[in-house]
Amino acid sequence: MLQVNGLKTYYRADGGSVKAVDDVTFGLGEGEALGLAGESGCGKTTAALSIMRLLPTNANIVGGEVLYKGQDLAKMSDRKLRRTRWKDISIVFQGAMNALNPVKTIVDQIAEPILLHSKSSKEDATRAAERLVELVGIDKARAKDYPHEFSGGMRQRVMIAMALACSPRLVILDEPTTALDVMTKTQIQQLVKDLQKKLTLSTILITHDLSVIAETCEKAAIMYAGKLVEHADVVTVFGKPLHPYTAGLIKAFPNIYGSRELPASIPGSPPDLLHPPEGCRFAPRCPIAGAECSKPPPDKILDGNHYVACWKR
Amino acid sequence: MREALHLSWRRFSGFWDIYSANRKGVLGLILVVFFFVVAGSATAISPFDPRAIDPNRTWLPPNSMNWFGTDWFGHDLFSQMIVGTQVSIIVGVFATLISIVVGTGIGLFAGYYAKSLGEFFERVIDFFLVIPYLPLMIVLVAVFEAMETPIPILWVIIFVIGITGWSGTARIIRSQVLTVKERQFVERARAAGAGDFRIMAKHILPNVFPLVFANAVLTVAGAVLAEVTLDFLGLGDVTTISWGMMLHFALSNSAVYRGAWWWLLPPGIAIILLVMGFTMIGYSIEEISNPRLRGRKA
Numbered sequence: 117m118l119q120v121n122g123l124k125t126y127y128r129a130d131g132g133s134v135k136a137v138d139d140v141t142f143g144l145g146e147g148e149a150l151g152l153a154g155e156s157g158c159g160k161t162t163a164a165l166s167i168m169r170l171l172p173t174n175a176n177i178v179g180g181e182v183l184y185k186g187q188d189l190a191k192m193s194d195r196k197l198r199r200t201r202w203k204d205i206s207i208v209f210q211g212a213m214n215a216l217n218p219v220k221t222i223v224d225q226i227a228e229p230i231l232l233h234s235k236s237s238k239e240d241a242t243r244a245a246e247r248l249v250e251l252v253g254i255d256k257a258r259a260k261d262y263p264h265e266f267s268g269g270m271r272q273r274v275m276i277a278m279a280l281a282c283s284p285r286l287v288i289l290d291e292p293t294t295a296l297d298v299m300t301k302t303q304i305q306q307l308v309k310d311l312q313k314k315l316t317l318s319t320i321l322i323t324h325d326l327s328v329i330a331e332t333c334e335k336a337a338i339m340y341a342g343k344l345v346e347h348a349d350v351v352t353v354f355g356k357p358l359h360p361y362t363a364g365l366i367k368a369f370p371n372i373y374g375s376r377e378l379p380a381s382i383p384g385s386p387p388d389l390l391h392p393p394e395g396c397r398f399a400p401r402c403p404i405a406g407a408e409c410s411k412p413p414p415d416k417i418l419d420g421n422h423y424v425a426c427w428k429r
Numbered sequence: 430m431r432e433a434l435h436l437s438w439r440r441f442s443g444f445w446d447i448y449s450a451n452r453k454g455v456l457g458l459i460l461v462v463f464f465f466v467v468a469g470s471a472t473a474i475s476p477f478d479p480r481a482i483d484p485n486r487t488w489l490p491p492n493s494m495n496w497f498g499t500d501w502f503g504h505d506l507f508s509q510m511i512v513g514t515q516v517s518i519i520v521g522v523f524a525t526l527i528s529i530v531v532g533t534g535i536g537l538f539a540g541y542y543a544k545s546l547g548e549f550f551e552r553v554i555d556f557f558l559v560i561p562y563l564p565l566m567i568v569l570v571a572v573f574e575a576m577e578t579p580i581p582i583l584w585v586i587i588f589v590i591g592i593t594g595w596s597g598t599a600r601i602i603r604s605q606v607l608t609v610k611e612r613q614f615v616e617r618a619r620a621a622g623a624g625d626f627r628i629m630a631k632h633i634l635p636n637v638f639p640l641v642f643a644n645a646v647l648t649v650a651g652a653v654l655a656e657v658t659l660d661f662l663g664l665g666d667v668t669t670i671s672w673g674m675m676l677h678f679a680l681s682n683s684a685v686y687r688g689a690w691w692w693l694l695p696p697g698i699a700i701i702l703l704v705m706g707f708t709m710i711g712y713s714i715e716e717i718s719n720p721r722l723r724g725r726k727a
Contacts, residue, residue: 170620173544202621214613219635225614228631229621260436278621 117318118144118167118286123180123190125159125166134389136162136175138342144286144335147316151329151350153365154339157386160322161210163339164288166190167320168201184286203233206279210290212271216263222274223249223259229281248277252307269300273307280311286318293328305332326369330354338362341386341397348422358424361398396427404428447717454713460706464699468514475508479670491691498691500675501682509670510695516671517653517703520587524652527591529645532598533637537629539599540606554603557596566593566655570664582666590655598644605637639718647711650704657700672696 123140126133136159144150152160165171167182169189182189184205189197206229209215217225226245230236236244249259252273263271272292279287289308293301309332312319321333329336329350336353338346338361346359357363364382371379384401387393393400399409406428413425448454467474476496483503491498497506539550566589573585609615610633618632659665660673663681667674675696679685684692 168620170616198622207620209613209617211613215617217614217618217632217636219638220632228618228623232622232627278617281621 117146117148117185118320119181119183120163120167121181121183123163123166123182124178125162125171125175126178127162127172128174128176129390132390133178135342135392136389137166138392139180140339140342140344141180142337142344142347144318144320146285147312147318148335149312149319149321149333150335150337151321151323151333152337152339153323153326153329155324155365155386157389158339159342159389160339161290164207164290164320164322167288168205168207169197170201170207199233202229202284203282204284205286205288206282206284207288208272208275208279208290208292211295212268212275213263215275216271218263221260221262222266226274226278226281229278233282245277245281248280249274251280251311252277267300268296269304272296272300272304276304276307276311280315283315284317286320288320288322290322291324292321293325294323301328308332326354326365338365341392342389343397343425344423345398345426346422346424348424352419352422358418358422358429359398359426360402360404360428364403396425444717448713451713451716453709454717457706457709457711457713460702461710464514464703464706465518467511468518471512471515475511477505477508479504479508479512481505488687488689490689497695498689500678500684500689500692506675506692506695509675510672510699513671513675513696514699516583516669516673517656517700520583520590520656521649521653521703521707523587524590524594524656525645525648527588528594528648528652529598529641531592532595532644533602533634533641535595536599536602537606537634537637540603541610541625541629541633543607550599550603554596554599557593558600560593562593563655563658566590566659567662567664569593570659574664583669586656586659586665590652590659594648594651594655598641598648601640601644602637605640606633609633609636639714643711643714643718646707646714650707650711653700653704653707672700 120143121141123137124135125137126135138159140159140163142150152163154160162171162175166177167189169177171177177190180190184200189200192200216222223242223245226248227238227241230241230244231238246256246259250256254270254273254277258265263274266274276292292308293304296304305328308319311317321329323329333350336348336350337344338353338359340361346353346357346362353362354366357366361382364380367380368382369379382401387397387400393410394412395410396402396405396413399405402409408427411427413427416424416426416429418424418429481504483499485503486495486499487501487503489495489499495505495507497510500506535550535554539547539554542550569589570585573580573589574582578585615628615632618628623631656665656671657673657676660671661676661680663677665671665674665677673696676693679689679692
């Protein structure tokens with residue numbers, strides 16, 4: 117349904133271009149959930165925004181294609197893209213607090229995309245928006261309230277309702293549970309999972325929290341410094357990680373069993389994306405790096421469909 | 430419908446609760462409402478025809494018949510004061526309307542298209558900001574009067590005050606738009622398919638509106654003063670009755686020399702009170718919409 121091939125998104129900056137997303141390839145089937153993980157600044161949000169071409173003005177898609185139902189979104193005309201956006205692919209933005217207009221009632225905000233994408237009347241759109249409010253588990257009586265009258269978790273529900281307004285096939289969720297407390301986080305995860313089943317949605321979940329991916333996604337893709345390093349189904353990625361970075365990330369997660377100690381971290385810090393290393397970008401921090409790692413890593417596909425970009429596997 | 434009414438009433442009373450706690454704001458509101466009521470019922474409450482002349486009753490100090498005394502022509506000054514309120518209110522409100530519409534529109538465009546047209550708009554705003562606008566107003570009014578347009582001079586004055594007074598508003602709105610348009614809900618609206626005009630009208634304008642409103646109230650004060658100034662300088666219509674014209678005639682008939690304080694003080698004090706009323710409302714709205722300025726109860 118969605119196939120991203122060799123996507124490259126660069127930011128213009130002083131002294132060259134920042135290769136935030138560099139040659140990333142992944143795919144997603146109908147009703148599937150893909151988790152996109154990596155540490156801050158690894159390009160996961162940029163990759164997701166590139167799919168919808170919602171990039172800031174200093175960022176450009178310089179190569180690759182984003183195929184959605186056979187059409188390349190990266191080369192689509194602006195006018196056509198505007199019709200596809202939200203109707204076929206929608207997004208739940210990072211930080212629900214800022215993505216809601218503080219001076220408009222939530223029902224008006226949810227109804228806005230419906231009004232923009234269909235010829236329905238204001239009353240019909242409002243009624244549809246009220247149904248969406250109920251769908252995400254908010255009392256209909258609160259539909260006419262303003263964003264500041266809601267808690268963080270409820271605002272996130274409103275954002276999800278808004279993303280579903282035009283019944284899209286694919287929803288991108290950018291850090292939907294970050295900054296929420298554990299209980300609310302679980303509720304939102306459950307809601308997303310339920311909706312996904314009910315509406316046969318495909319989702320791309322962007323997060324730095326591997327546990328969220330393990331709990332809600334079928335497939336996982338791990339990014340490091342603008343590159344995709346590993347991509348397979350969740351059980352394989354977490355059960356048998358092949359890339360040393362993935363293994364490091366999983367080890368960095370606290371284990372509730374065993375002795376109380378700080379989880380292992382990966383020494384060093386991510387490379388400067390203005391001048392990334394020639395070869396494998398993880399090599400300077402990699403515990404098993406060898407001489408061949410100064411050359412760009414190969415694209416290996418092992419065990420059928422387990423993608424890993426590493427010389428050593 | 431009833432539900433909606435109830436809701437808006439709830440919101441209004443919520444605002445009123447905060448507003449009424451602001452002593453300055455309440456005092457300002459009382460002053461402004463008082464002058465609006467006087468202007469609205471002027472013909473009904475003025476004891477005499479303000480244009481009527483009694484040659485036997487000139488230069489009279491305040492007395493039981495003429496509460497504010499009479500002038501050199503024998504006009505009743507109390508009646509003139511009451512009827513003169515109308516001009517100040519009309520000019521204040523309509524000139525402000527022009528200023529605010531122009532200023533908000535230009536501020537919105539200048540802020541929203543900061544990268545492309547911004548520079549141009551900014552220079553236009555700067556140009557109007559640095560023009561000494563009293564001479565500009567004088568020239569404009571003189572030109573319009575020389576053109577002998579069929580438009581009444583009062584409306585010429587309204588237009589001139591409106592068109593010279595928008596630059597401050599534009600600058601404030603522009604800077605606010607610059608911050609609001611970077612907020613994520615603007616990006617979200619664009620992602621959802623909203624165009625530039627929809628984003629400006631439905632998302633950015635409502636967010637800068639409290640500022641527009643607070644600024645409008647302050648602009649009224651400036652407009653009232655500008656009108657008085659033009660009248661005082663003799664650029665107004667000598668046949669209208671206004672506070673500025675009263676001062677103008679008082680000066681040209683050497684009221685100061687004659688010691689006729691009753692001809693000078695009432696219009697002067699009324700102008701101060703009206704301008705002060707609007708200014709106090711403006712500042713308290715600003716305080717309320719910006720909670721950092723809101724006085725906290727200990």
